[in-house]
Amino acid sequence: MANAEAPATAPSRAVLELTGVSKHYSGSPPVRALDDVTLSVDAGELVAIVGASGSGKSTLLNIIGTLDRPTEGQIAIEQTAVATLSDAGLAGLRSRRIGFVFQQFHLLEAATALDNVATGLIYQGIRRGRRRAMAKEALDRVGLGHRLDHKPPKLSGGERQRVAIARAIVGDPAIVLADEPTGNLDSRTSADIVDLLIRLNRDGSTIIIITHDQELAASLPRRVTLNDGRVVGDDTHGAHLPYQTPEPTGAAL
Amino acid sequence: MTITPLAPKWRSKLLAADALATGTQGLRGRKGRTFMTAIGIAIGIASMVAVIGISSSSKADLIAEIDKLGTNLLQIQPGNDLAGNTAKLPVEAPAMVRRIGPVEQASSVSRLNAGVQRNQYTDDSNGLDVYATEPHLFDTLDGQLDEGRFLDAQTATVPTVVLGSVAAERLGIDALVGGPVVSIAGRRFAVIGILEALPLNPDIDRAVLIGNTAAERYLGAEIVPTAIYLRTNPELVEDVRRILARTVKPADPNEVMVSRPSDALEARAQVDQNLQNLLLGLGAVALLVGGVGIANVMIISVLERRGEIGLRRALGAKRTHIATQFILESASLATLGGVIGTALGATVTVVYARQQDWLQPEDLPPESPRRSHSAPSPVSIPPPGPLASTLPTQYARADATCPRRTCPMSRRQDGLLPRCSGNGRGRAHGSPLACVIGSTTLFWIRAAMSLYA
Numbered sequence: 001m002a003n004a005e006a007p008a009t010a011p012s013r014a015v016l017e018l019t020g021v022s023k024h025y026s027g028s029p030p031v032r033a034l035d036d037v038t039l040s041v042d043a044g045e046l047v048a049i050v051g052a053s054g055s056g057k058s059t060l061l062n063i064i065g066t067l068d069r070p071t072e073g074q075i076a077i078e079q080t081a082v083a084t085l086s087d088a089g090l091a092g093l094r095s096r097r098i099g100f101v102f103q104q105f106h107l108l109e110a111a112t113a114l115d116n117v118a119t120g121l122i123y124q125g126i127r128r129g130r131r132r133a134m135a136k137e138a139l140d141r142v143g144l145g146h147r148l149d150h151k152p153p154k155l156s157g158g159e160r161q162r163v164a165i166a167r168a169i170v171g172d173p174a175i176v177l178a179d180e181p182t183g184n185l186d187s188r189t190s191a192d193i194v195d196l197l198i199r200l201n202r203d204g205s206t207i208i209i210i211t212h213d214q215e216l217a218a219s220l221p222r223r224v225t226l227n228d229g230r231v232v233g234d235d236t237h238g239a240h241l242p243y244q245t246p247e248p249t250g251a252a253l
Numbered sequence: 254m255t256i257t258p259l260a261p262k263w264r265s266k267l268l269a270a271d272a273l274a275t276g277t278q279g280l281r282g283r284k285g286r287t288f289m290t291a292i293g294i295a296i297g298i299a300s301m302v303a304v305i306g307i308s309s310s311s312k313a314d315l316i317a318e319i320d321k322l323g324t325n326l327l328q329i330q331p332g333n334d335l336a337g338n339t340a341k342l343p344v345e346a347p348a349m350v351r352r353i354g355p356v357e358q359a360s361s362v363s364r365l366n367a368g369v370q371r372n373q374y375t376d377d378s379n380g381l382d383v384y385a386t387e388p389h390l391f392d393t394l395d396g397q398l399d400e401g402r403f404l405d406a407q408t409a410t411v412p413t414v415v416l417g418s419v420a421a422e423r424l425g426i427d428a429l430v431g432g433p434v435v436s437i438a439g440r441r442f443a444v445i446g447i448l449e450a451l452p453l454n455p456d457i458d459r460a461v462l463i464g465n466t467a468a469e470r471y472l473g474a475e476i477v478p479t480a481i482y483l484r485t486n487p488e489l490v491e492d493v494r495r496i497l498a499r500t501v502k503p504a505d506p507n508e509v510m511v512s513r514p515s516d517a518l519e520a521r522a523q524v525d526q527n528l529q530n531l532l533l534g535l536g537a538v539a540l541l542v543g544g545v546g547i548a549n550v551m552i553i554s555v556l557e558r559r560g561e562i563g564l565r566r567a568l569g570a571k572r573t574h575i576a577t578q579f580i581l582e583s584a585s586l587a588t589l590g591g592v593i594g595t596a597l598g599a600t601v602t603v604v605y606a607r608q609q610d611w612l613q614p615e616d617l618p619p620e621s622p623r624r625s626h627s628a629p630s631p632v633s634i635p636p637p638g639p640l641a642s643t644l645p646t647q648y649a650r651a652d653a654t655c656p657r658r659t660c661p662m663s664r665r666q667d668g669l670l671p672r673c674s675g676n677g678r679g680r681a682h683g684s685p686l687a688c689v690i691g692s693t694t695l696f697w698i699r700a701a702m703s704l705y706a
Contacts, residue, residue, distance in 0.1 A: 067567065088571050091265035095569020106564045110282040122275070123569035125266035167568075 014079075015174045015206050016041040016064060021073035023059050023229075033059040034070070035229040041208060043174070046201040048217035049210045051226035058179070060226065061210045065098055065177050066090045078174050095123040099168030101178035105160045107152040113139060113163045114148040120167035138170040139163070141203075142196060158189035165196065169205060176200070176207045182216060194219060265569045272574070276581025279554060280589075287586065290550045294590025295597060297540030302598025304536050307605050308529040314611035316519070322453050323395060324515045325357075325490050329481040329501055332510040340508035342478045346501045353500060355486035355493050360390035361478035362460075365468060369414075369461045371424050373436045379423040383437055384460045385468035385476055393482050394454055401429045401446030408445055409464025412471050415446040417458040435461065438472055453514040454482070543590065551583050 023034040033056045041047055051057040062068040063075060066082055075082045077097060085093060099120070107116045117135035118128070139145055142162040152160055161181060168176050178197065182190035194216060201207050209220065217223045225233035280287040329350070331340040347361040363385045368378030391403040403415055414435055416426060426433045426444055433444045442463065451457050468474040485493040494513065498506035555562070562575055
């Protein structure tokens with residue numbers, strides 16, 4: 001994956017493009033949760049969306065995840081305008097192109113780790129046998145290959161989040177959306193989870209992490225800062241490409 | 254920014270096997286609740302099955318009894334003439350009836366103007382009649398003897414009598430030991446047989462039968478038939494019935510009364526109908542309560558599983574997938590309850606029927622067209638679950654249309670019922686009242702259809 005020799009010809013193929021996206025909630029007073037957000041994320045990026053509570057990051061996440069539609073503006077995922085899709089089309093998009101990781105894990109308590117991960121493929125119409133084979137592979141990737149038959153109550157918080165991450169990546173989505181993935185974990189486990197996400201990103205996954213944790217954000221190559229529904233900062237250190245060590249750029253200097 | 258307007262071929266789909274597994278997953282995960290909810294339905298269905306089963310088994314039992322007696326027995330009696338006096342049947346009537354093709358047997362009796370006593374020293378006739386008749390009356394009525402024998406070609410010509418069951422009782426003769434005799438018009442007749450009761454012919458039960466020849470010879474009676482009994486081909490009973498009056502008395506067919514004794518018994522079988530309807534109504538209420546129970550549980554289940562619904566939406570479930578999941582869940586619940594209830598109701602019916610010593614299906618000849626009636630009718634009540642599920646499914650769909658609220662990412666827990674914001678996509682739960690009225694109406698329509706099907 002270390003194709004650092006070609007930064008100039010980097011195929012900046014945007015998997016996600018937001019143009020002038022606003023979201024208003026009617027009520028008194030009306031809330032402008034998002035205000036004219038323009039944002040582009042390329043394939044292979046690892047992006048943190050940072051902001052305090054109420055800054056609009058959850059709204060942004062729902063819009064990126066196609067769970068909600070913007071009031072104004074456009075959003076395109078892999079060059080497909082989300083506005084043109086029906087509910088069924090959006091469901092299809094979510095089933096194949098977007099993987100979600102939640103703060104509360106949201107695993108099925110009664111199902112084993114393997115079945116939980118396999119559930120991530122259920123709406124792609126993949127048969128059970130193949131689903132489970134793919135799930136096993138994904139669990140191996142997150143380092144839980146030895147815990148296939150454990151049910152969530154028997155797993156630690158970090159392990160549960162790994163299962164959730166495996167579920168998000170099992171279908172090889174274009175975007176992995178992680179909402180406060182370390183919010184319910186202690187600092188040590190959080191570091192492990194961040195390491196895992198960085199490693200998956202290095203293997204090629206495009207990952208967007210929503211967080212209020214500045215420290216976590218600081219460890220990621222790109223940070224988009226939200227405040228009152230506006231993008232107030234888009235800070236890239238290092239190359240535009242995934243978490244590369246600063247050396248190539250440093251050498252260019 | 255380049256945007257392709259066309260949607261690529263990304264489709265969300267759920268295999269049937271997965272839909273089924275997803276639909277029953279909630280039930281498997283909450284066994285206690287599943288059981289209790291199913292029991293609610295089961296009791297409703299069991300009571301309906303038992304009510305219908307017991308009453309139709311009882312009716313079937315009565316009908317089977319009638320079938321055993323035969324429904325092809327017709328009875329001809331004189332009616333009234335224009336002046337209001339009792340008409341007479343022509344002497345040749347039995348012979349004319351016998352000439353009708355489908356008539357298999359016909360026998361006549363003639364009521365004699367004579368009383369019967371235990372002996373010549375009393376004139377108490379006990380309300381009994383004396384009938385003169387022919388030996389083959391016995392076969393025509395399909396009679397059974399309690400004692401002795403019936404009249405035959407010989408005994409019909411000598412002073413002998415056969416007693417109907419009631420007549421024997423009133424005369425105090427219960428056995429032929431000692432050669433009992435009775436007195437008719439002061440003349441002694443030897444009793445040679447006692448009949449068993451004839452459910453279709455209570456008048457014969459109350460009669461003392463002597464031969465036509467003996468009646469003429471010893472009592473000087475004139476033999477004029479007062480009743481003719483005939484057996485017809487079972488397929489052609491109505492056809493025969495229609496032409497009997499004209500055959501017997503072509504000039505005055507309205508002076509002839511034709512009846513089918515089994516009709517009276519059949520009518521008795523219908524009398525219980527009102528009570529059955531009442532019980533059925535009670536059963537329907539129980540079923541409704543069970544259905545409401547399912548609806549309640551499903552609403553709770555949808556509300557407490559909003560997280561799961563949001564997760565499934567995030568995993569790519571379409572609205573219809575979510576709706577299917579909950580419909581399948583409540584349908585399975587109702588099916589479970591329905592199966593348990595049907596088994597329960599059938600068991601109650603069978604146990605009750607055996608206790609009442611009713612005829613069992615296996616007691617009837619296999620070709621009996623009514624055999625199917627006597628089994629506890631497994632009323633195929635459409636599972637009310639899908640109906641009950643309509644309501645919570647509306648909620649589920651409402652939830653599903655409103656991902657912002659249900660998405661686990663939005664950590665809002667405000668309000669019990671899902672409320673959608675803006676952009677008019679929350680239409681599904683616009684009127685929960687309409688849901689309730691709609692599903693209740695549907696329920697009653699289905700219930701009524703199943704009852705009268």
